Structures are given as C-alpha cells and as structure tokens.
Amino acid sequence: MGIVWAFVTGRDRELDPPIGWWRGPTWLGWALVLGVMGMWAISAFLIFTLANAGNSLVGVLVAAPEFAAVVLARHFPLTAVRLAFAATIAAAIYSKELPHPLGYARHWPLDSHLIPLAPVVALGIARAPKERMAGVALLAFGAMALATPIVAVGYGADMMAGPIAGVIGAVIAGFILNDNRYTRLESEYERQKRSHLQQRTKIARELHDVIGHHLSMIAVRTDSARYRLSGVTPEIQEEFSALGDAAREALTDARRLIGVLREDDSEAEHLPQPTIDDIPELVQSAVASGASVTAELSAVPGVPAMVGLAAYRIVQESLSNAMRHSPGTPISVCLRSAEDSIELSVENGPFAPFSEAVDGNGLAGIKERVSLVGGECAAGRRADGGFRVWAKLPR
CATH class of the missing domain: 3.30.565.10 (Histidine kinase-like ATPase, C-terminal domain)
Known part of the structure; x- marks a missing residue:
C-alpha cells in the first residue's frame, strides 16, 4: 500500500535524483536555503513560544524538525516528508491563538508552519516513482487528517482551512513537477537515442565506403591478374579466383552487417x-x-x-x-x-x-x-x- 511505503517501508534511495533546477554555485544555493530557513526557524520558535506562554521547549519542538526536513529534502526526500509529518502533528498539538500578532503570524501559528511544509511535500512527490506519488500525497493528507480534529476540539475545524488548502496546493504542484520531470527524462532519452543512431549511421557509412572499396579492389585485382601478370598458371589462377570469391563473399557479409547498423532517418x-x-x-x-x-x-x-x-x-x-x-x-x-x-x-x-x-x-x-x-x-x-x-x- 502506498501510504505504508511512504511512512514505513520506503527508502530514500528509491526516489529519483534531485530535480536540479538550481543552476548557480552549490554553496550559494545552500547559503540561500539555510539563510531563509534560519530566519523562518527563529520566527517559528518565537511564535510558538509566545503561543505557549513563553515555553521555549515548544518552540524548539516545532521549529527544529521542520528546519531539518528542509535541509534533508535534497538527499533524503522521504525522510524529510516523514519529519514534516511529525512536525505538523506537533504544531497542531501546540497551536494556540496568539495573544497579539507577531511577524507574519496574525493570530494563528499553524499557518506559518506551511512555509517549509509545502515545498518539502511538493519536492517529495516530484521525486517519487510514478506508482509511489499517491503514497507521499496520502502521507501529507494524513497529517492534515490527524491535525484537524486536534485543532477542532479547542478552536473549530474552520481554523484548518488555510493549512489544508496549502497542502492541497503543494500536492498538486508535486504532481505537476513529477510529470514535467518524466517528460524531460523521456526527451533526454530520445535525444540520446538519436545520437546513438547517428553514431551507428556514421560507422555504417564509413564501413561501407572503406571496407566495400577495398574488398572490391581485391576482387578486381584477383580477377584481372591473368591479364596483368605473365606466367600465371592454371593453379595460380584458381587460387586467385578463390581469393576473389572470398573477397566478394566477405563484401556480401559486410553489407548485411552494415544494413543492421544503418538507420535511414538518421543524420x-x-x-x-x-x-x-x-x-x-x-x-x-x-x-x-x-x-x-x-x-x-x-x-x-x-x-x-x-x-x-x-x-x-x-x-x-x-x-x-x-x-x-x-x-x-x-x-x-x-x-x-x-x-x-x-x-x-x-x-x-x-x-x-x-x-x-x-x-x-x-x-x-x-x-x-x-x-x-x-x-x-x-x-x-x-x-x-x-x-x-x-x-x-x-x-
């Protein structure tokens, strides 16, 4: 079952390589990720600490797993989704209305939790095999299904409208990225296939031009030896004829092999x-x-x-x-x-x-x-x- 694979039995190595959309230096990419996530982690820590009457341990419990999920998403995408799942449940448990707005959180801290959750879910689905995408999506929806009753008990289910809409958007984005990824992979495969066929055509043409020419020369020279050379006895002529027949047979076999190599629609x-x-x-x-x-x-x-x-x-x-x-x-x-x-x-x-x-x-x-x-x-x-x-x- 897909969700069991996503939550328990799946391994990070079963997912596809990173999408590779970043074209700049690696160090710059990591600097941007760590910088943005560092600012988010500090804000999330303060928001959840404020929502829980100054309990800094709650801030750490919520912010740390989500920060780790984003950092691990490139090399350990499935582990990152699982961490995001756990962090979402923790955030739902400790979400309380803020006594006053803080930063981008106006009155409900769980909304800020979606900032790292959404890209982790989207990239996890984007890199999952086609038959496993639904499992990763179900894991994300499972987090919302568990978080909603927890929040609804104290604040009403309508407070989860924003987080649920955000997860739905992340899942849709993940499916689109996955489809685009496979389209690019198929295009790359076709390009490599065309290149391979072009190389085969090149080899076939050169074999035909070079081997065919020289084998023809051998056949012609053996056939004309009796006219060009003096003292050619019947025994020698028979040997020349045998050599000529062998050359023509080799030429026929070479053409048969070249016919296998050739592709008429190749460049x-x-x-x-x-x-x-x-x-x-x-x-x-x-x-x-x-x-x-x-x-x-x-x-x-x-x-x-x-x-x-x-x-x-x-x-x-x-x-x-x-x-x-x-x-x-x-x-x-x-x-x-x-x-x-x-x-x-x-x-x-x-x-x-x-x-x-x-x-x-x-x-x-x-x-x-x-x-x-x-x-x-x-x-x-x-x-x-x-x-x-x-x-x-x-x-």
Missing part, C-alpha cells in the same frame, strides 16, 4: 577523414588494380573539410561500383572547379550481362552526403548502357 556524420586532395591517389589505386581509368582533375584549393570528404567518398563509391559491375570497361573521372562550386563525374562503359544490380546503399550514401553539404547529384544509366554519377558541391 549524416560530421567528422571528415580523407580530403579532396586524396582523390588522385584514389584514382591511382584503381589503376593499379587493373582498371582502365582516365582522370581530369583540376586543382581545387580551399575546399571545406566536409565538402572534400563528400567529394572523396563519391569518387570512391563510384569507382568501386564501376569496377565491380562493369569490369574491363573504361572509366573516366572528371573534377572541375568553378568560382562557387565543384563539379565531378564518374562514368564507365556498359555493365556486363552477368553483373549484379548497382548497390543501393552506395548510391543512397552519395545522395546523403551531397544533401548534407547542400549540393545536387544525379546517377543513372547512359544511353549506351554505361553508368554515370554526377555531383555538384558548393565551395
């Missing part, structure tokens, strides 16, 4: 690796693999890192697709620079009849990169059956 990554200056080396690597590549590469100084990375990956993916799907056909790479843009294209001859379809992840990655930097691109078959990838990137 592209922002951390550049290669640059546009590395494209000539990329072309030379393709030539060394046996591909027939001609390149027209203009110098493009002062390119932003993100644009340079996009240009490099576009050429890398296009070369990989051309060598994989249309081996042996000529490939042309063109990179031109204008005043405010970079235009690049990669074209190859007709696809071999036995080739597989162009990899959708690669073209999707190209479109994502171009979109990220604010460019435009197009990819598709030429009239002669070849393939062309074109992109225009801003400088």
Whole structure:
C-alpha cells in the first residue's frame, strides 16, 4: 500500500535524483536555503513560544524538525516528508491563538508552519516513482487528517482551512513537477537515442565506403591478374579466383552487417577523414588494380573539410561500383572547379550481362552526403548502357 511505503517501508534511495533546477554555485544555493530557513526557524520558535506562554521547549519542538526536513529534502526526500509529518502533528498539538500578532503570524501559528511544509511535500512527490506519488500525497493528507480534529476540539475545524488548502496546493504542484520531470527524462532519452543512431549511421557509412572499396579492389585485382601478370598458371589462377570469391563473399557479409547498423532517418556524420586532395591517389589505386581509368582533375584549393570528404567518398563509391559491375570497361573521372562550386563525374562503359544490380546503399550514401553539404547529384544509366554519377558541391 502506498501510504505504508511512504511512512514505513520506503527508502530514500528509491526516489529519483534531485530535480536540479538550481543552476548557480552549490554553496550559494545552500547559503540561500539555510539563510531563509534560519530566519523562518527563529520566527517559528518565537511564535510558538509566545503561543505557549513563553515555553521555549515548544518552540524548539516545532521549529527544529521542520528546519531539518528542509535541509534533508535534497538527499533524503522521504525522510524529510516523514519529519514534516511529525512536525505538523506537533504544531497542531501546540497551536494556540496568539495573544497579539507577531511577524507574519496574525493570530494563528499553524499557518506559518506551511512555509517549509509545502515545498518539502511538493519536492517529495516530484521525486517519487510514478506508482509511489499517491503514497507521499496520502502521507501529507494524513497529517492534515490527524491535525484537524486536534485543532477542532479547542478552536473549530474552520481554523484548518488555510493549512489544508496549502497542502492541497503543494500536492498538486508535486504532481505537476513529477510529470514535467518524466517528460524531460523521456526527451533526454530520445535525444540520446538519436545520437546513438547517428553514431551507428556514421560507422555504417564509413564501413561501407572503406571496407566495400577495398574488398572490391581485391576482387578486381584477383580477377584481372591473368591479364596483368605473365606466367600465371592454371593453379595460380584458381587460387586467385578463390581469393576473389572470398573477397566478394566477405563484401556480401559486410553489407548485411552494415544494413543492421544503418538507420535511414538518421543524420549524416560530421567528422571528415580523407580530403579532396586524396582523390588522385584514389584514382591511382584503381589503376593499379587493373582498371582502365582516365582522370581530369583540376586543382581545387580551399575546399571545406566536409565538402572534400563528400567529394572523396563519391569518387570512391563510384569507382568501386564501376569496377565491380562493369569490369574491363573504361572509366573516366572528371573534377572541375568553378568560382562557387565543384563539379565531378564518374562514368564507365556498359555493365556486363552477368553483373549484379548497382548497390543501393552506395548510391543512397552519395545522395546523403551531397544533401548534407547542400549540393545536387544525379546517377543513372547512359544511353549506351554505361553508368554515370554526377555531383555538384558548393565551395
């Protein structure tokens, strides 16, 4: 039962961490709390001492537990609510009409008791688990239910109207704070989830671009070895073919794994690796693999890192697709620079009849990169059956 948990079996560690609304230095926050509560404790001590014919022990009995409740509320919220409960009963027992007004208490000392009681109750409910909020609220209402008949005997139940209204307000405030707290926690969880998915997308794209490119290179070089090297015996060629098959199988498995990592609605990554200056080396690597590549590469100084990375990956993916799907056909790479843009294209001859379809992840990655930097691109078959990838990137 909720009230039993709140009053007896519950532990402070079961409540959520502090709300954390204070953004200033910790020492300043504590100084403000202790300063305000110190002034209240002195006033409450004087008020209840006055109401009880100068009995200072009564003032201490009422003021000390409530002061302690506020101080403990941050690290021991459930203990603080229980202390406030006990202090409320003590205040009801020793409440007597004042012989004359004192400070903010005009004629009834129990009203002043609500100054620390209300925030302790509200913060206790705000930090309670959803299923335990009602228990903390019932504990606060239980204090009022016990205090009301005690006061009503001597002064009438109407004297409790103010304290009861104050506790109702504190409970409502606690429920609102709790709801807002969980909303913020859910928003933070969603933000972290999006960040995690973006990181996964980044890893997937880089795996596709880097591993896919190099595995394709291995397959192409092993397939073309008999044409590039002399003295390749049938046994050696069989070994090369086995290596090529293994590379293609590894590429298929890698794509399957990358498909698990990818999230199409995630944002592209922002951390550049290669640059546009590395494209000539990329072309030379393709030539060394046996591909027939001609390149027209203009110098493009002062390119932003993100644009340079996009240009490099576009050429890398296009070369990989051309060598994989249309081996042996000529490939042309063109990179031109204008005043405010970079235009690049990669074209190859007709696809071999036995080739597989162009990899959708690669073209999707190209479109994502171009979109990220604010460019435009197009990819598709030429009239002669070849393939062309074109992109225009801003400088």
